[in-house]
Amino acid sequence: MRGAIDIPYLGSLIAQNSFTEPVRGLDTIPVDEHPPINITHWAFQTMVGLGTLLALLVVVFWVARWRQRDLLTKRWFLRSAAAAGPLAVVALEAGWVATEVGRQPWIVYGFMRTEEAAASYSGLWWLLGSTAVVYGALTVGAVVVIRSMTRRWRAGEADLPSPYAPERGATERVEGRS
Ligand code: HEM
Structure with missing residues (x-):
């Protein structure tokens, strides 16, 4: 693993509902149960990156307004606001890809594989x-x-x-x- 950002306690709380239990890495999962890792990884990064950018745009707007500046008269802000709509849809699709691809190869985790459920x-x-x-x-x-x-x-x-x-x-x- 390269470039890992360690978040003490919080990672365990999110993944295991406990402050101390270790977060299980992919290396503890049998290789034939690995999801397509790169697609899941990049879809998640795309979703979180866009989500952060969109939230930042809102913060920038309100901070500017609080400082008596009206960003609605700025071309760059209106362009960003127009781009925010389609980008939110991209974030939504990326989130969906992250969960759907990330759950593979299971259709019902631990019980039924996708290949068993797929019909022709x-x-x-x-x-x-x-x-x-x-x-x-x-x-x-x-x-x-x-x-x-x-x-x-x-x-x-x-x-x-x-x-x-x-x-x-x-x-x-x-x-x-x-
Ligand atoms: C900092 C921003 C974000 C964070 C930290 C985040 C986090 C997550 C996480 C952890 C999941 C997986 C949930 C699971 O395992 O079932 C997820 C799924 C998803 N996210 Fe995000 N997300 C962010 C932003 C966004 C944005 C901006 C959108 C859409 C506009 C979005 C749409 C989705 C969708 C559609 C799913 C799939 C839900 C499902 O099918 O179960 N996310 N997100």
């Missing part, structure tokens, strides 16, 4: 293909609608079918715009 189904590729096509089309549709709403809002059109449009005049306050 000849129509699987059709099902997967049509799901991908439907959700791909929905994604393209959503992006087209949102972009057209943005365009119409910028053009000054009132009564857009959205309760979430920013307050009028908000973009004019952003630095670099007049």
Whole structure:
């Protein structure tokens, strides 16, 4: 193990519900019961890294506000806030990958392996293909609608079918715009 960060007591409390019991390492698990380690590791790092960044963005905003600075007039902050949405989805998917891949090779820990539970189904590729096509089309549709709403809002059109449009005049306050 390289780059380990030892957290005395707390690691044991999280893993074993005790302050003193050692945390069991992967070296105590038989090799044929190891999960795919790199995928689990990187998915977890991605989730925690993004979670920390997102929380930091909130802290930065409130500290700035407390010091009488309005970050809503800063382009970099608005860009970060816009990126936070998709990044939260990436964190969510990474968390899911960390738990699903990390539980392998078990479907029921200690009782049933995933290979024993998996069935074969000849129509699987059709099902997967049509799901991908439907959700791909929905994604393209959503992006087209949102972009057209943005365009119409910028053009000054009132009564857009959205309760979430920013307050009028908000973009004019952003630095670099007049
Ligand atoms: C510092 C930030 C974070 C920490 C320390 C953390 C910690 C964890 C841990 C320990 C697990 C595994 C739980 C288990 O073993 O069953 C987990 C799972 C998960 N996390 Fe995070 N997480 C963080 C941020 C996030 C964020 C920002 C998101 C989403 C926006 C997220 C979404 C998930 C999801 C979806 C799972 C899988 C739940 C499941 O399927 O059982 N996490 N997280």
